[in-house]
Each structure stands twice: as C-alpha cells, then as structure tokens.
Amino acid sequence: MIKVEHLIKKFDExxxxxxxxxxxxxxxxxxxxxxSGSGKxxxxxxxxxxxxxxxxxxxxxxxxxxxxxxYSALFDSLNVHDNxxxxxxxxxxxxxxYTTEDLDNIVKEKLKLVGLEGxxxxxxxxLSGGMQKRVSFARAIVTNPKTILYDEPTAGLDPISxxxxxxxxxxxxxxxxASSIVVTHQxxxxxxxxxxxxxLYNGKCVFKGTPKEMCEAGNExxxxxxxxxxxxxxxxxxx
Amino acid sequence: MEQIRVFFKKSxxxxxxxILAEQFEDFITTLGEIAQRGLKTLMCILTGQIxxxxxxxxxxxxxxxxxxxxxxxxxxxxxxxxxxxxxEMVKQGGGNYVGLLVAMLTVRxxxxxxxxxxxxxxxxxxxxxxxxxxxxxxxxxAISVLGVDPVRYLFVPRVIAGTLMMPPVLIIASTFGILGxxxxxxxxxxxxxxxxxxxxxxxxxxxxxxxxxAKAFVYGCTIxxxxxxxxxxxxxxxxxxxxxxxxxxxxxxxxxxxWDLIFSVAFFF
Ligand SMILES: Nc1ncnc2c1ncn2[C@@H]1O[C@H](COP(=O)(O)OP(=O)(O)OP(=O)(O)O)[C@@H](O)[C@H]1O
Ligand SMILES: [Mg+2]
Numbered sequence: 001m002i003k004v005e006h007l008i009k010k011f012d013e014x015x016x017x018x019x020x021x022x023x024x025x026x027x028x029x030x031x032x033x034x035x036s037g038s039g040k041x042x043x044x045x046x047x048x049x050x051x052x053x054x055x056x057x058x059x060x061x062x063x064x065x066x067x068x069x070x071y072s073a074l075f076d077s078l079n080v081h082d083n084x085x086x087x088x089x090x091x092x093x094x095x096x097x098y099t100t101e102d103l104d105n106i107v108k109e110k111l112k113l114v115g116l117e118g119x120x121x122x123x124x125x126x127l128s129g130g131m132q133k134r135v136s137f138a139r140a141i142v143t144n145p146k147t148i149l150y151d152e153p154t155a156g157l158d159p160i161s162x163x164x165x166x167x168x169x170x171x172x173x174x175x176x177x178a179s180s181i182v183v184t185h186q187x188x189x190x191x192x193x194x195x196x197x198x199x200l201y202n203g204k205c206v207f208k209g210t211p212k213e214m215c216e217a218g219n220e221x222x223x224x225x226x227x228x229x230x231x232x233x234x235x236x237x238x239x
Numbered sequence: 240m241e242q243i244r245v246f247f248k249k250s251x252x253x254x255x256x257x258i259l260a261e262q263f264e265d266f267i268t269t270l271g272e273i274a275q276r277g278l279k280t281l282m283c284i285l286t287g288q289i290x291x292x293x294x295x296x297x298x299x300x301x302x303x304x305x306x307x308x309x310x311x312x313x314x315x316x317x318x319x320x321x322x323x324x325x326x327e328m329v330k331q332g333g334g335n336y337v338g339l340l341v342a343m344l345t346v347r348x349x350x351x352x353x354x355x356x357x358x359x360x361x362x363x364x365x366x367x368x369x370x371x372x373x374x375x376x377x378x379x380x381a382i383s384v385l386g387v388d389p390v391r392y393l394f395v396p397r398v399i400a401g402t403l404m405m406p407p408v409l410i411i412a413s414t415f416g417i418l419g420x421x422x423x424x425x426x427x428x429x430x431x432x433x434x435x436x437x438x439x440x441x442x443x444x445x446x447x448x449x450x451x452x453a454k455a456f457v458y459g460c461t462i463x464x465x466x467x468x469x470x471x472x473x474x475x476x477x478x479x480x481x482x483x484x485x486x487x488x489x490x491x492x493x494x495x496x497x498w499d500l501i502f503s504v505a506f507f508f
Contacts (some may be wrong), residue, residue, distance in 0.1 A: 045380075048384050049383070049384075050380050050383060050384065064386060065384065066384065066385075067381075067384045069377050069380070069381060071376065071377060073376060073377040073378050073380065073381040074378070074381075075373075075378055075381070075382075076376075076378070077369075086382075086385055086387070087385040087386055087387065090290075090385075090387040090392060091385075091386050091387060092288070136381075139381075139385070140384075140385075143385070143386070
C-alpha cells in the first residue's frame with residue numbers, strides 16, 4: 001500500500017506539488033500522467049525517500065521500495081551481472097544468503113524476464129538506451145520489493161519491448177501483490193498496466209479515476225491528453 | 240526608500256557583497272559536508288563495514304597507477320635543487336653537505352608535498368569527477384534506493400585506500416628523489432657518489448621520517464575525503480561535474496598546504 005496525503009513540495013519558491021493525495025492498495029497499479037515538468041518524478045523520489053516532502057504524510061507497506069529510474073541510472077563501472085545483483089551483494093543482511101551460483105542463476109533468470117539473455121558481461125555503455133532501461137528494471141526487482149515505482153519504464157522502447165515490460169509489470173503485480181506506480185506518457189502503457197490514473201497539471205491533481213473513465217468521462221484535461229490536442233485547458237507554460 | 244533599495248541592489252558594491260556572501264556560504268557548507276562525511280566514514284570503518292575487495296581495487300589506483308607521475312615529480316624536484324646548489328656548495332667547501340641538504344629537504348618537505356600535489360592532480364581529480372558523474376546521472380540515488388549507504392559504498396574504500404597507500408608512495412618517491420639528487424650532484428660537480436651518500440646518511444633522521452609518514456597518512460586521508468565529498472556535492476549536469484572537480488583540486492591543495500604548516504609548527508619549531 002502507498003498512501004500519500006496532502007503532499008506539498010517546493011523547490012526554492014516554486015511550488016511543484018500542491019496538495020496531492022492518493023492511495024494505491026496492495027496489488028494495484030496507479031499511473032501518473034502529466035506534462036513534462038509537472039512533478040511526476042518528484043512524487044516518486046519523495047515516496048522512495050530521495051527527496052523530503054515539505055508538508056504532508058507518506059506511508060508505504062514495510063519492505064523494500066524499488067525504483068526504475070527515468071534515465072536508467074545503471075552503475076557504469078559495473079557490468080550487467082554486477083549491476084543486477086548490486087543490492088544482494090552490498091547489503092549486509094542479504095550478502096550471506098546467496099552463493100555465487102545462486103547469484104548467477106538470479107541474474108540469468110532476471111535477464112530472461114526482460115528478454116536480454118547472455119549480456120551478463122557487457123557494460124552499460126555498450127548497451128542501447130532501451131536495453132539499459134530493461135537492465136535497470138531487472139536490477140530494481142531483484143530484492144522482491146513491496147512497493148515498485150516506475151519512472152517512464154517504456155519510454156524509448158520499441159513497441160514490442162514495451163509490451164514485454166508492460167506484461168511483466170502486470171505479472172509482477174499479480175505474483176507479489178506489490179503496489180506500484182507507473183509514470184508514463186503512453187496510453188498503451190496506461191491501458192495495459194494501470195488500475196487507476198492520476199493526472200497532474202500545474203502542481204495539482206486534475207483527474208483521478210480508472211483508465212476507462214479517462215477515455216470516456218467529460219473531463220477537459222484528460223480529453224486533451226488522450227486526443228493529444230493543442231487546444232484545451234492545459235497550456236504549455238512559458239516560464 | 241524603495242527607489243534607493245532598487246538602486247542599491249543594482250550597484251557594484253551590492254553585487255560584490257552578494258558574491259562574497261555566496262562564496263562564504265559555499266565555503267561553510269563544504270566544510271560542514273566534509274566533516275559530516277568524514278565522521279560517517281570513520282563510523283563505518285570503526286564498525287567494520289569495509290569492502291576489502293573494493294579497497295584493494297582503489298589502492299591499486301591510488302598507489303600503483305600514480306607512481307610514475309609521483310616518482311618523476313619528486314625526483315625532478317630533488318634534481319633541480321641538487322643542480323642549483325651542488326656546484327656552488329662544492330666550490331665553497333660544503334661538498335659534504337650536499338647529500339644532507341637534499342635528503343633533509345626531500346624527507347621533510349618536497350617529498351611529501353610534491354607527492355601530495357601529484358596525487359591530487361591525478362587521483363583526487365579522478366575521484367571527484369567519478370563520484371560527481373555518478374551523482375548527476377542519479378547513480379548515487381540508485382545506490383540509496385537499493386538500500387545501500389552511498390558513503391559506505393563509495394567513501395570508505397577510497398578513504399582507506401588513500402590513507403594506506405600514501406606512505407608507501409611517499410617512501411618510494413622520496414627514495415627516487417634522493418637517488419636523483421645524487422645523480423644530478425655528481426653530474427654537475429666534482430662530488431663523488433660516495434661523498435654524496437655518506438652525507439645523505441647524516442641527513443636522515445628517524446624523527447623526520449616518522450613525521451613524514453604521519454604526514455603521508457593525514458594527507459592521503461584528506462585528499463581522498465575532500466575529493467569524494469566535493470564530487471558528492473555536485474549538482475546539475477556536465478558543468479556541475481567540472482565545478483566539483485575544480486573544487487576538489489583547489490580544496491585539496493589548500494588543505495595539504497595548511498596541514499604542512501600545522502605539521503611544521505608542531506614538529507619542527
Ligand atoms: N533538484 C531540483 N531542484 C530544483 N528544481 C527541481 C529539482 N528537481 C526538479 N525540479 C523542478 O521540479 C519540477 C518537476 O520536475 P520533475 O522531474 O518531477 O518533472 P517530471 O514530471 O518528472 O517531468 P518529465 O516528464 O520531463 O520527467 C520541474 O519544474 C523542475 O524544474
Ligand atoms: Mg520525470
């Protein structure tokens with residue numbers, strides 16, 4: 001479960017998140033959509049503890065919070081194998097649990113899940129952007145987290161790899177009953193993975209509902225988003 | 240009143256003061272960060288949270304890859320000093336003191352300070368830019384989210400490596416320095432190797448060597464800690480990495496000169 005109540009976040013004087021509240025139950029996926037710069041990544045970073053909220057309350061189920069970063073953030077001095085098992089090797093309580101063989105098997109299994117078998121010994125700089133994204137996906141889920149945050153998991157992927165990742169997001173949710181948040185710009189990802197959608201504009205929540213409602217309901221904001229129209233209540237803000 | 244304020248804000252005086260204030264604030268923040276990270280690193284070391292594999296890797300970077308430069312810089316300095324003074328000293332009848340002078344100078348001052356400068360420009364800058372790049376590409380955020388303490392993972396092995404490797408580097412570089420001084424002195428004057436090295440022995444004191452080794456520990460630790468911290472504080476993109484690297488180098492230079500002053504006052508005054 002992820003529960004966010006009256007979250008407010010400012011950077012200097014600029015209010016980026018203004019009174020955002022939502023709840024994601026166990027085994028549910030929430031999609032967050034909104035303009036570039038509307039604070040989507042900021043919400044995720046606050047939930048996983050990288051940023052501090054100014055006001056508001058955040059509760060998550062006990063256990064690991066995993067995050068797939070927008071720009072992958074793979075460790076470029078480590079190869080794919082070591083990237084994936086980073087948490088298992090570096091965390092004190094986990095280190096003794098696994099033998100080298102276990103770790104090798106885990107890496108193989110995770111790489112298979114994201115469709116990238118046999119690249120264990122490559123370094124992140126030798127991979128394409130989409131491959132890096134998939135490896136970072138594998139790295140994030142290696143500790144069986146109870147809360148999973150995906151920052152644009154399918155951005156920059158071809159449609160088939162996107163589907164692969166989307167399917168996996170759904171499968172993971174069903175298997176582990178984790179609660180997840182997916183930040184995305186793609187309708188296909190929303191339709192395939194999300195149970196609920198939250199739309200941000202100008203630091204405020206302008207829509208909350210199911211993907212179906214998003215496409216149907218007479219909300220001017222979502223209508224503009226779904227039809228990708230230039231006319232509507234949302235204007236690109238010139239700062 | 241309002242007009243005066245607006246006018247004042249545009250004036251050079253105000254802007255100068257503002258820049259000074261910002262610089263001062265930055266100075267204090269950096270100092271605080273260094274102290275804070277240093278304490279945390281120390282805590283990790285004391286509680287035994289050390290990844291020895293990583294320590295060895297960093298040590299080879301610190302001690303081995305820097306050796307060619309360190310040796311050349313330290314021996315060059317000794318050679319230059321020897322060339323400048325040997326001829327004249329022999330002429331004035333002080334030939335027996337050339338070795339003593341070079342040895343004393345190398346052990347007490349030039350060996351350590353030149354090794355320090357070499358290490359800063361080679362290793363310190365690379366530590367800072369490495370960590371700064373990790374910071375601006377969110378790799379450090381990723382470390383935290385994966386439940387690993389970035390200070391433990393990044394700082395501890397580097398600071399240990401810096402502290403442990405600086406003394407051997409110093410010993411090797413200083414040895415080459417004294418040998419180089421010998422070659423130079425005999426080349427530019429009538430001095431024999433035997434006379435030079437006899438005089439070297441009379442200029443080497445255990446006390447000096449102990450102080451030099453203590454300095455090496457302290458400088459190595461300081462350089463690693465400052466470089467890591469400055470990298471860790473990086474913000475923004477490529478420009479932030481550049482700023483962090485410059486800052487690491489400048490701060491390390493100033494820090495070891497200050498340490499040198501402190502050591503000189505404390506042990507040789
Ligand atoms: N560390 C920071 N310091 C100052 N301002 C920041 C910082 N991080 C983000 N911001 C600002 O907060 C706002 C939201 O940023 P955020 O990265 O959350 O956007 P986003 O919705 O994820 O955009 P995108 O879709 O492009 O990823 C932006 O206007 C940005 O300028
Ligand atoms: Mg973002």
